[in-house]
Amino acid sequence: xxxxxxxxxxxxxxxxxxxxxxxxxxxxxxxxxxxxxxxxxxxxxxxxxxxxxxxxxxxxxxxxxxxxxxxxxxxxxxxxxxxxxxxxxxxxxxxxxxxxxxxxxxxxxxxxxxxxxxxxxxxxxxxxxxxxxxxxxxxxxxxxxxxxxxxxxxxxxxxxxxxxxxxxxxxxxxxxxxxxxxxxxxxxxxxxxxxxxxxxxxxxxxxxxxxxxxxxxxxxxxxxxxxxxxxxxxxxxxxxxxxxxxxxxxxxxxxxxxxxxxxxxxxxxxxxxxxxxxxxxxxxxxxxxxxxxxxxxxxxxxxxxxxxxxxxxxxxxxxxxxxxxxxxxxxxxxxxxxxxxxxxxxxxxxxxxxxxxxxxxxxxxxxxxxxxxxxxxxxxxxxxxxxxxxxxxxxxxxxxxxxxxxxxx
Amino acid sequence: xxxxxxxxxxxxxxxxxxxxxxxxxxxxxxxxxxxxxxxxxxxxxxxxxxxxxxxxxxxxxxxxxxxxxxxxxxxxxxxxxxxxxxxxxxxxxxxxxxxxxxxxxxxxxxxxxxxxxxxxxxxxxxxxxxxxxxxxxxxxxxxxxxxxxxxx
Numbered sequence: 001x002x003x004x005x006x007x008x009x010x011x012x013x014x015x016x017x018x019x020x021x022x023x024x025x026x027x028x029x030x031x032x033x034x035x036x037x038x039x040x041x042x043x044x045x046x047x048x049x050x051x052x053x054x055x056x057x058x059x060x061x062x063x064x065x066x067x068x069x070x071x072x073x074x075x076x077x078x079x080x081x082x083x084x085x086x087x088x089x090x091x092x093x094x095x096x097x098x099x100x101x102x103x104x105x106x107x108x109x110x111x112x113x114x115x116x117x118x119x120x121x122x123x124x125x126x127x128x129x130x131x132x133x134x135x136x137x138x139x140x141x142x143x144x145x146x147x148x149x150x151x152x153x154x155x156x157x158x159x160x161x162x163x164x165x166x167x168x169x170x171x172x173x174x175x176x177x178x179x180x181x182x183x184x185x186x187x188x189x190x191x192x193x194x195x196x197x198x199x200x201x202x203x204x205x206x207x208x209x210x211x212x213x214x215x216x217x218x219x220x221x222x223x224x225x226x227x228x229x230x231x232x233x234x235x236x237x238x239x240x241x242x243x244x245x246x247x248x249x250x251x252x253x254x255x256x257x258x259x260x261x262x263x264x265x266x267x268x269x270x271x272x273x274x275x276x277x278x279x280x281x282x283x284x285x286x287x288x289x290x291x292x293x294x295x296x297x298x299x300x301x302x303x304x305x306x307x308x309x310x311x312x313x314x315x316x317x318x319x320x321x322x323x324x325x326x327x328x329x330x331x332x333x334x335x336x337x338x339x340x341x342x343x344x345x346x347x348x349x350x351x352x353x354x355x356x357x358x359x360x361x362x363x364x365x366x367x368x369x370x371x372x373x374x375x376x377x378x379x380x381x382x383x384x385x386x387x388x389x390x391x392x393x394x395x396x397x398x399x400x401x402x403x404x405x406x407x408x409x
Numbered sequence: 410x411x412x413x414x415x416x417x418x419x420x421x422x423x424x425x426x427x428x429x430x431x432x433x434x435x436x437x438x439x440x441x442x443x444x445x446x447x448x449x450x451x452x453x454x455x456x457x458x459x460x461x462x463x464x465x466x467x468x469x470x471x472x473x474x475x476x477x478x479x480x481x482x483x484x485x486x487x488x489x490x491x492x493x494x495x496x497x498x499x500x501x502x503x504x505x506x507x508x509x510x511x512x513x514x515x516x517x518x519x520x521x522x523x524x525x526x527x528x529x530x531x532x533x534x535x536x537x538x539x540x541x542x543x544x545x546x547x548x549x550x551x552x553x554x555x556x557x558x559x560x561x
């Protein structure tokens with residue numbers, strides 16, 4: 001019993017620790033995430049237009065307050081968040097910046113939701129707090145430069161591997177979050193062929209909530225019960241698929257790619273933005289695959305590790321970083337008060353959809369190659385064992401060459 | 410990070426799921442909480458479905474009545490306007506608070522600066538709708554909320 005338990009835990013640990021994400025992947029994503037949120041920092045101060053008598057917080061810590069915070073406090077939250085996001089983008093004190101970003105987003109959005117409705121962007125709020133454990137500041141960051149200096153001073157190599165478990169945890173949290181949506185749908189009869197759930201939602205959004213733009217009128221005119229029922233089934237299936245496919249990274253990526261396209265469809269037909277979810281899915285993209293040099297999974301960029309240390313005093317680094325971050329963050333906040341920034345919501349949804357189409361197309365091509373073409377060499381690490389097919393023979397991976405067996409396909 | 414702690418995090422995340430579902434069903438959705446929108450109550454039986462909407466009528470000092478769209482009453486809202494309006498004017502404690510009445514008067518004056526509203530009636534009506542049809546019918550007035558919005 002104890003042996004079985006130990007084996008199970010060991011297998012779980014291996015699963016949790018496995019992943020293709022590099023320090024550079026997360027670093028690029030960190031910068032994208034911080035910049036995109038920075039240009040979209042909500043105007044939390046608009047809550048000041050509502051009286052305290054309408055303060056209706058959801059169960060949770062906001063019950064401790066007796067009313068909406070004053071406008072000055074919310075302006076302070078906006079500026080603080082802008083500064084923290086600049087720090088995150090530059091990768092300075094990334095751990096503290098990540099914690100601060102999560103707490104500020106939690107507080108700011110919590111005041112919004114004390115108007116009586118929660119918008120479900122929790123994945124975006126918790127993301128910095130989760131990815132700090134993946135050390136997403138280990139590359140393309142001020143922190144990494146300072147770390148190399150410290151390591152050089154101590155005559156030791158800097159740490160180049162990043163833990164994979166935070167990404168796995170984030171994936172599991174996303175899967176569980178979507179299950180809270182799928183389970184009620186199943187119980188309320190979304191899969192019952194007598195009901196038209198998606199169609200009912202669309203009509204409500206159109207006639208009651210005034211969401212009548214883009215493709216909403218055309219979707220409204222669609223009368224095929226079969227297609228609407230397919231929509232009901234697909235909505236439930238994709239929400240369940242997150243937690244099911246979290247077991248394998250390739251399957252999970254297929255699901256989030258499909259989900260990004262699904263969110264775009266919901267935007268076009270029901271005018272509901274799920275921008276925060278699409279932004280979070282970006283954490284699972286191998287951004288460094290865009291580089292010409294392939295980086296082994298789990299390792300930091302070799303270019304970053306090999307860069308020579310600059311002979312600059314660390315005190316000046318810190319002063320320069322702090323000044324840049326504070327001035328930059330406050331400056332960008334100030335600029336947003338007088339100038340309008342490009343509509344990043346649409347950009348995120350469209351780029352998310354394009355990346356998803358590209359990824360899904362690659363998976364289809366890969367599948368066709370497996371089925372149709374006999375490959376000379378296939379890397380099958382994603383099947384849980386490494387094997388090399390050479391000239392049509394399959395060799396089972398084994399650390400002891402003497403025990404290697406071969407078999408004809 | 411410590412191996413046991415990592416395992417514990419995953420275990421807590423999974424164990425929290427049934428708790429979250431029960432909490433939402435028994436009470437209401439907490440924040441922060443790991444939820445996604447369920448749209449659970451909007452399924453239509455066959456082709457019929459119902460919605461629950463506010464009709465706002467303002468009575469002026471001279472006795473005239475005017476209908477006001479609830480969306481125009483609200484200032485810019487960061488979340489769905491109907492949800493904000495429902496939270497404000499469906500609950501007796503919040504709707505009958507004197508501060509709410511003063512605020513509503515200020516909002517009505519923003520809409521029509523020359524007016525002098527005396528009272529506002531909000532009727533929460535159940536509307537019967539049919540999928541595939543633009544027709545709708547007010548089935549019943551589920552609740553009426555009257556606010557005294559006189560100035561001074």
